[in-house]
Amino acid sequence: MSERIFANQDGTTTIICPQCGKLKQADVSKYLELKSTVRLKCRCICGHCYVAELERRRYIRKKSNFSGNFVRTANARKGIMTVCDISRSGLKLRINGTEQFVIGEELSVEFRLDDTLRSIVKKDVIVRKIESSFVGVEFNSMDHYDQLGAYLMFN
Known part of the structure; x- marks a missing residue:
C-alpha cells in the first residue's frame, strides 16, 4: 500500500x-x-x-458509512442511499435501487452522523459525477454551521 x-x-x-x-x-x-x-x-x-x-483534492475525504435517503427536487421521487465518504464540499453516495441520475440534477439528502448525538444532517446537493451505483454530489453551500461543520472539523 x-x-x-x-x-x-x-x-x-x-x-x-x-x-x-x-x-x-x-x-x-x-x-x-x-x-x-x-x-x-x-x-x-x-x-x-x-x-x-x-x-490533489481541495478538501480531504473521510470514509463513512451513513445510511440515509434522498429526494429528487424535480419530481419528488425518494430513494435510499449510503454516504460512502464525506468532505467539506460534497459526498460520495451509493444508491440502493435502480435510480438513474443526470449531471446537474438537484437532490435533497438526509443522513445521520456517527457522532455522540447521532446528529441528523439535511443538505441540498447537485449531482457532479456518476459511476454505476455511486454518485458524487456537491453541496449547494459549503457553509456548514450545523453539526456537519463540527463533525468535519473535529472527527
Whole structure:
C-alpha cells in the first residue's frame, strides 16, 4: 500500500518517510493538472524506498458509512442511499435501487452522523459525477454551521 501525500496551494508537498519519519519538501506543481492517479517513487536519506500517492483534492475525504435517503427536487421521487465518504464540499453516495441520475440534477439528502448525538444532517446537493451505483454530489453551500461543520472539523 502506498503512502498518501497532499498538495498545498503553492504546489508543494511534505513527504514523510514511513520508516524513519524524516520530512522532505517537494515541488509537485507539474502534477496538479493531470487527471490520472499520480504515484511518486520516493527514496529517503535513510535508504528506505516507497511509493507515495499524490492527493490533489481541495478538501480531504473521510470514509463513512451513513445510511440515509434522498429526494429528487424535480419530481419528488425518494430513494435510499449510503454516504460512502464525506468532505467539506460534497459526498460520495451509493444508491440502493435502480435510480438513474443526470449531471446537474438537484437532490435533497438526509443522513445521520456517527457522532455522540447521532446528529441528523439535511443538505441540498447537485449531482457532479456518476459511476454505476455511486454518485458524487456537491453541496449547494459549503457553509456548514450545523453539526456537519463540527463533525468535519473535529472527527
